[in-house]
Amino acid sequence: MRLGHGEEALRLAAPRDPDLAERLCQEELGLFSLWLQLLLSSKEMERAVELLSRFGSSLDPLRIVDLLPRDLKLQRMAHFLVEALLALTRRRRDAQVLKSLSTSALLQAREQRMAAQARKTVLSEDENCHVCRRRIGLSAFARMPDGALLHLGCLKRDLQ
Numbered sequence: 001m002r003l004g005h006g007e008e009a010l011r012l013a014a015p016r017d018p019d020l021a022e023r024l025c026q027e028e029l030g031l032f033s034l035w036l037q038l039l040l041s042s043k044e045m046e047r048a049v050e051l052l053s054r055f056g057s058s059l060d061p062l063r064i065v066d067l068l069p070r071d072l073k074l075q076r077m078a079h080f081l082v083e084a085l086l087a088l089t090r091r092r093r094d095a096q097v098l099k100s101l102s103t104s105a106l107l108q109a110r111e112q113r114m115a116a117q118a119r120k121t122v123l124s125e126d127e128n129c130h131v132c133r134r135r136i137g138l139s140a141f142a143r144m145p146d147g148a149l150l151h152l153g154c155l156k157r158d159l160q
Contacts, residue, residue, distance in 0.1 A: 006031050014038045018047065025055070032059055036067055045072070052080035057087035116145065129154055 006028045014021040014035055025031045032055055039048040052064065061084035068077070121143050127136045130144070131154035140152040150158075 007034055010034055011038065015042070029058060033063060033067065036064065040067060040069065045076075049076050049080070052077065053083075056080035057083040059084070061085070061088065116143075119143070121149075123149070131155075131158060 006024060010021055010024050010031050011034075013024060015038075021035055025035050032051070036048055036051060036059075039045075039051065052059075056064065056079075061081070064080070064084075074081075123136060123141070125135070125137065127149055128134060129136055129141070129151045130148035131150050134151070136149055136151060142150050142152055142155045144150065
């Protein structure tokens with residue numbers, strides 16, 4: 001569906017076929033708030049509350065609260081509000097877990113790099129490059145984690 005056509009299709013479908021309107025909103029999540037606006041403007045409060053009960057956790061609760069009529073009783077919205085708060089809490093906790101995992105992986109990589117850089121390599125004259133099998137001699141070289149020695153040029157070619 002092209003941009004704008006989903007809104008047009010929803011405006012046409014919502015009054016006649018609520019099931020089609022729901023399918024359109026599931027295909028394009030941004031349409032849920034429009035559908036809610038349409039329901040509220042046509043005074044279909046029960047359908048709006050039911051929509052929020054089923055799909056409220058995937059919607060932005062602040063945006064939804066702004067759309068709601070001021071005279072709507074909070075009790076009717078309790079399920080939506082609880083689900084929205086739980087979803088926000090879950091997303092925040094998930095983000096914190098991902099941040100902690102990323103930080104842990106970064107620290108682990110730094111530790112591995114420091115350990116690799118701290119290892120000394122004594123190069124004898126008869127050491128050969130693991131890639132081209134030629135003598136390394138006085139050429140610039142790299143040591144792989146498995147201990148293999150490579151000319152720096154061979155390593156760069158391998159990485160390309």
